[in-house]
Amino acid sequence: MSNPNFDSLVATTLKKYVPNMADNVFKRYALLDYLQKKSKKYSVSGSTLVVPLMYDVNTTFTTYSRYDTLDLTPQEGLTAAEYPWRQAAVSVAISGIEEAQNSSKEQVIDLLKAKTKQAEKTAASEFNTMFFTSDGTGNGGKDFLGLLALVGDATHGPATVGGINGSTYAYWRANIDDQAVNLQIVDLWNTYNNCTAGGGDDGPDFEITTQVLWQAYSDLLQPQQRFQDSKMAAAGFQNLMHGGAPVTWDVACPTGDWYFLNSEHLWLVTGRDKWFSPGRFVNPEDKDAKYMLILSYGQLVTDERRKLGKLASRTAP
Numbered sequence: 001m002s003n004p005n006f007d008s009l010v011a012t013t014l015k016k017y018v019p020n021m022a023d024n025v026f027k028r029y030a031l032l033d034y035l036q037k038k039s040k041k042y043s044v045s046g047s048t049l050v051v052p053l054m055y056d057v058n059t060t061f062t063t064y065s066r067y068d069t070l071d072l073t074p075q076e077g078l079t080a081a082e083y084p085w086r087q088a089a090v091s092v093a094i095s096g097i098e099e100a101q102n103s104s105k106e107q108v109i110d111l112l113k114a115k116t117k118q119a120e121k122t123a124a125s126e127f128n129t130m131f132f133t134s135d136g137t138g139n140g141g142k143d144f145l146g147l148l149a150l151v152g153d154a155t156h157g158p159a160t161v162g163g164i165n166g167s168t169y170a171y172w173r174a175n176i177d178d179q180a181v182n183l184q185i186v187d188l189w190n191t192y193n194n195c196t197a198g199g200g201d202d203g204p205d206f207e208i209t210t211q212v213l214w215q216a217y218s219d220l221l222q223p224q225q226r227f228q229d230s231k232m233a234a235a236g237f238q239n240l241m242h243g244g245a246p247v248t249w250d251v252a253c254p255t256g257d258w259y260f261l262n263s264e265h266l267w268l269v270t271g272r273d274k275w276f277s278p279g280r281f282v283n284p285e286d287k288d289a290k291y292m293l294i295l296s297y298g299q300l301v302t303d304e305r306r307k308l309g310k311l312a313s314r315t316a317p
């Protein structure tokens with residue numbers, strides 16, 4: 001071997017660098033940053049991820065006096081959505097000639113950082129596009145679910161999400177307005193309020209759209225209305241406020257779309273100890289190269305689609 005210390009240097013560098021890889025990936029795009037901050041970790045067990053959900057209220061509440069008979073009727077209104085676990089991988093490869101050409105400690109560290117950064121950029125771009133546009137059927141049904149599935153389109157996306165048919169059950173439908181008209185603030189408020197369902201604090205806390213529609217929204221606001229969320233701005237993302245939610249834009253958001261998201265009801269599930277988890281470099285017998293896989297198990301899920309919303313087919317005034 002050209003560098004006897006190569007494997008040791010690689011292991012030491014990875015130990016310091018890879019634990020931050022998920023953060024580095026998900027800080028690159030606004031939607032990923034939002035999902036990462038709200039992600040929940042679960043142990044990977046069973047073939048599906050079971051998410052409890054409540055679709056109706058308890059009807060036994062009543063006022064009473066003294067010895068009145070109280071309602072003990074057993075309650076329905078609870079069920080569960082089931083989502084399949086999904087897997088993603090990105091590899092890091094170092095050829096024999098690259099190892100030989102980078103024999104010093106500093107060269108090894110620089111080479112490995114460059115290779116890992118390349119993997120980060122690729123994973124960030126792929127996850128970002130998938131979380132916007134995937135209906136879960138891509139790559140032979142191996143793709144993670146995306147907003148196209150969980151929020152849907154004019155027909156509420158796939159008929160069945162999480163094992164529940166949205167065509168059959170009205171509670172399992174997002175709030176979608178797909179009029180092919182210019183963007184108007186009144187429509188933004190209408191969908192925002194529909195997602196909030198009667199007021200309160202359980203409303204959208206993040207909105208994301210295209211650059212064209214974001215700029216159109218900025219033009220529709222009066223100068224004194226152009227507020228922004230300081231935390232999102234500090235993270236490097238342009239944003240404006242709408243209601244109680246920051247609004248930003250992303251190049252991967254489909255043309256004409258404006259999403260209303262709620263982190264209480266939409267979250268990224270990541271496998272405990274299986275999220276951007278690096279393996280070890282291996283050297284196949286028939287290759288003059290070393291390979292490492294970085295693996296991620298997870299899924300994008302919701303427990304209440306009616307708290308999510310979307311304007312579609314919008315154009316700039």
